[in-house]
Amino acid sequence: MSATEIKSDRKYTKDHEWAKTEGDELVVGITAFAVDQLGDVTLISLDVKVGDAVEAHKAFGTIESVKTLSDLFAPVSGVVTRLNAALEKEPELVNEDPWGKGWMVAIRPNAPADAGALLDAAAYGAHLTESAH
Amino acid sequence: MRKTSLHDDHVALGARLVPFAGWEMPVQYRGIAVEHRAVREAVGLFDVSHMGELELTGKGALAVVDSLITNDIRRAVDGQAMYTCACNERGTIEDDLIVYRRSDEDFLVVCNASNRSKMAPHFERAAAGRCTFRDISDDTALLALQGPKALATLKAAGSDFDAVGELATFRFRKATVAGVPCTVARTGYTGEDGVELFAPWARAPELFRALLAAGRSYGIEPVGLGARDTLRLEARLSLYGNDIDDTTNPLEAGLGWTVKLDGRTFLGSEALTRVKSEPLPRKLVGFEMRGRGIARHGYPLLDAGGTVVGTCTSGSPSPTLGTNIGLGYLPAALSAIGTGFLVDCRGKSIEAAVVQTPFYKRPS
Numbered sequence: 001m002s003a004t005e006i007k008s009d010r011k012y013t014k015d016h017e018w019a020k021t022e023g024d025e026l027v028v029g030i031t032a033f034a035v036d037q038l039g040d041v042t043l044i045s046l047d048v049k050v051g052d053a054v055e056a057h058k059a060f061g062t063i064e065s066v067k068t069l070s071d072l073f074a075p076v077s078g079v080v081t082r083l084n085a086a087l088e089k090e091p092e093l094v095n096e097d098p099w100g101k102g103w104m105v106a107i108r109p110n111a112p113a114d115a116g117a118l119l120d121a122a123a124y125g126a127h128l129t130e131s132a133h
Numbered sequence: 134m135r136k137t138s139l140h141d142d143h144v145a146l147g148a149r150l151v152p153f154a155g156w157e158m159p160v161q162y163r164g165i166a167v168e169h170r171a172v173r174e175a176v177g178l179f180d181v182s183h184m185g186e187l188e189l190t191g192k193g194a195l196a197v198v199d200s201l202i203t204n205d206i207r208r209a210v211d212g213q214a215m216y217t218c219a220c221n222e223r224g225t226i227e228d229d230l231i232v233y234r235r236s237d238e239d240f241l242v243v244c245n246a247s248n249r250s251k252m253a254p255h256f257e258r259a260a261a262g263r264c265t266f267r268d269i270s271d272d273t274a275l276l277a278l279q280g281p282k283a284l285a286t287l288k289a290a291g292s293d294f295d296a297v298g299e300l301a302t303f304r305f306r307k308a309t310v311a312g313v314p315c316t317v318a319r320t321g322y323t324g325e326d327g328v329e330l331f332a333p334w335a336r337a338p339e340l341f342r343a344l345l346a347a348g349r350s351y352g353i354e355p356v357g358l359g360a361r362d363t364l365r366l367e368a369r370l371s372l373y374g375n376d377i378d379d380t381t382n383p384l385e386a387g388l389g390w391t392v393k394l395d396g397r398t399f400l401g402s403e404a405l406t407r408v409k410s411e412p413l414p415r416k417l418v419g420f421e422m423r424g425r426g427i428a429r430h431g432y433p434l435l436d437a438g439g440t441v442v443g444t445c446t447s448g449s450p451s452p453t454l455g456t457n458i459g460l461g462y463l464p465a466a467l468s469a470i471g472t473g474f475l476v477d478c479r480g481k482s483i484e485a486a487v488v489q490t491p492f493y494k495r496p497s
Contacts, residue, residue, distance in 0.1 A: 039359070040166045042450040043427055043457075045481075062479070064427050066165045066450050067359050069479075088425075 003036035004128065007099055011075070011115060012124035018099070019075040019118055022106070025082070026115050028075060029103040030063065030094065033128055038065040041094045044087045046072075046105065052080045054107060056114065061104070063094070072104060076114040082106040137182035138274055138337045146355050154247040156183040159357040169363050169452040171354035172323050173493075176280035178344050179356045181322075181329075182337060185249030186273040187242040187256050193263030195237045201259055201400050202232060203383055205393035209234045214303045214318055217391050218383045219244075219252065224404030226377045226386070228252050231320060233305055238264075241316075241331075243275075245373045274337030278344055279327030279364075281495075282351035287317070287328060290347035300328075311343030322361065324368025325495055363449050366458065367493035369419055375430050376417060376446040376460050384408050385462070386417045387490075415443065416468040419490035420476075421456050426483030428459035428476045435475040435482060442467060445476060453493050463487070 006012075010020035016034035020027045035041070046061040054060050054074035061072040084103050087093060094102035109115055119127065134157045143150060148159035159180065161168060171177045189198055198206055204217035214233045218226050228248040233241040244252040253268045260266035278286060284298055290311045300306065305318035316331040332340050345353055362372065369387075371377045377386045382405065384392065392405055422428060428448030433441045448459030459476070467474060470489055475482040 039161060040164055043425065045425065064450075066363060066452070067160070069427070069429065 003033050005032045005099075006121045006125050006128075008121040011118035011120060012127075013073065013075045013118060014127055015073050017073060017075050019115060021115055024108055024112070025106040026076060026078070026109055027103050027106045029098055030072070031124075032098050034070075035095055035098045035102075038063065038070065039067060041065050041091045044091050044094065044104070046083055046087075048080045048083070048105065050080050050083060054078060054080060054105075074107065075118055076107060076109045077111070078107040078109040078114075080105055081108050135183075137180055138334050139180045139182065139341050142338055142341055143180065143355075148355070148357060151358070153358060154183060154245070156246060158183060159355070161357040161359045162355045165357075165359040165363060166452050168354050168356040168360035171352060172280045172325055172356060172360065172364055173453055174281065175352035175354075176278065176282035176286050176327075176348050177323075177354050177356035177360070178341065178348065179277040179279065179361060180274075180337075180341065181277050181361075182274040182334070183246040184275050185244040185246060185252060185268070185270045186275070186331070187244065187253060188267045188269050189240045189242065189256065189260055189264050190267075191238055191264035193260075194240050194265075197256070197259050197264050198232060198240050198242065199397070199399060201256065202230065203392045203399065203401065203405070204232070205397060206232050206234055206240070208393075211236045212304055212306055214305055214320055216303075218377075218388055219255070220383065220401030220405065221379065222401055222404060224382045224401040224408055225379045226373070226381055226383060227255070227379055229371060229373055229377060229388075233316075233318065247374055272334050274332045274334050274340075276330045276332065276337065276341060276344065277321055277323075277327065278330065278348075279321045279323040279325045279356075281326060282348065282353070283325070283327035286344060286348035286351055286353060289350075290343045311340055311347070313340040313343075315340070322370055323364040324370070324491060324493055325364075362447075363452055366447050366449055366460070367451050367453055367491065369460070369490040369492060372447060381417075381462075382408055385413050385415055413465055415462045415464050417446065417460055418463050418468045418487045419492060420459050420461065420474075420485045421488045421492075422459070422476065422483060422485050423473070424483040424485075426476060426478040426481065427457045428461070428478065428483075428485065432479075433477040434461050434463060434485075435477055436467065437473065437475070439475070439482065441477075442474070448476075451492060458488075458492050459485070460490075
């Protein structure tokens with residue numbers, strides 16, 4: 001896994017979350033860069049359940065590594081449709097496969113256009129380059 | 134931001150550097166878990182050159198050092214080091230130190246990097262007119278080689294001191310390691326066997342590289358401050374600024390064994406005599422999380438009724454035990470092993486229980 005890897009099949013936030021459209025859902029995880037910054041992930045607390053409303057830029061949970069704790073932010077407002085229950089027992093999935101098995105929640109956006117307004121891969125790449133300096 | 138003489142080596146090894154007490158220090162190289170495991174199972178090498186080194190020499194040195202520390206360095210023999218607190222007149226902790234007794238007229242005091250700007254003038258004032266004081270921190274690099282294969286690594290690096298295994302815990306001596314003149318001390322901050330090596334500032338890179346090369350076949354890893362913290366926490370070694378500070382006294386911090394009052398007069402001895410004569414209102418205890426949560430420095434500790442009764446001072450996942458552990462101050466009535474309480478993890482009350490410390494003790 002490269003810390004600077006970016007997938008072109010999904011959108012991004014400046015908080016280093018990714019959001020991938022699957023049907024009418026937006027699947028949300030954190031980027032390889034975020035994982036690299038955190039180090040070994042040891043605990044993921046999702047403070048929402050299926051059916052809960054989430055609000056854009058508001059925390060829906062926390063991710064903790066050995067050294068630190070970070071909030072997980074909803075990229076868009078919507079309703080939680082699925083949670084990745086596997087992370088409770090295997091938080092290391094986020095380290096091993098941040099783009100796939102390490103996904104966290106799926107959200108049905110209130111306004112489907114909101115997803116389109118997130119950063120695309122090129123804009124997120126530029127954001128990473130800026131953050132590095 | 135200050136840099137140690139190993140800065141370029143850290144960068145070349147891919148370290149993530151962070152500001153720490155005015156220094157740019159490696160927090161991790163390959164990852165905290167990997168580095169932690171290397172120290173527990175093989176060997177790890179740390180750059181701790183940011184630590185402060187103060188030298189007190191001359192006829193009055195013993196009396197000066199003795200007047201500022203809680204432990205009784207007069208009981209040490211030459212070539213012996215001692216862990217101690219330095220308190221203020223209120224009996225609370227200004228720093229925790231290791232004092233190395235080279236002779237009764239020659240002492241080396243190692244202080245925390247974060248406290249050097251406080252401890253250097255503190256010792257210098259006490260030394261004025263009584264002995265010679267020198268802050269040699271800028272000339273002195275410090276490497277820690279820790280883990281079950283630390284001594285084998287030291288030997289493989291080539292030393293004029295092959296009998297290093299005969300150096301008892303907390304003893305030290307001069308030696309040449311990989312061609313570099315050092316002081317080798319059987320001390321550390323990890324709960325493992327190992328040594329710490331004082332070397333001239335400019336010679337540290339060659340020593341660091343030689344030790345990494347010598348340890349390669351044992352699985353040596355360079356180790357950053359991240360794993361240093363998880364290692365010391367498992368061994369229940371206090372971190373100044375977290376578990377102890379100038380609002381805590383050594384007795385409640387579980388460091389009563391460093392306080393030798395019997396007839397001695399030192400800075401804080403009167404206050405500590407009073408503290409010792411009464412039951413302690415609170416104690417620093419080790420705990421393990423029972424629910425899903427990681428306690429962090431500053432999180433409130435609650436009794437079963439939800440009332441705030443204490444504070445978490447250190448908390449982390451324990452890589453060795455696989456549980457989430459912590460230290461915190463609790464009222465004496467809640468400090469017995471097995472006592473249940475709650476940790477307020479950012480608004481969520483998570484169950485925890487007081488456990489025996491150290492959390493981890495190396496197999497003997």
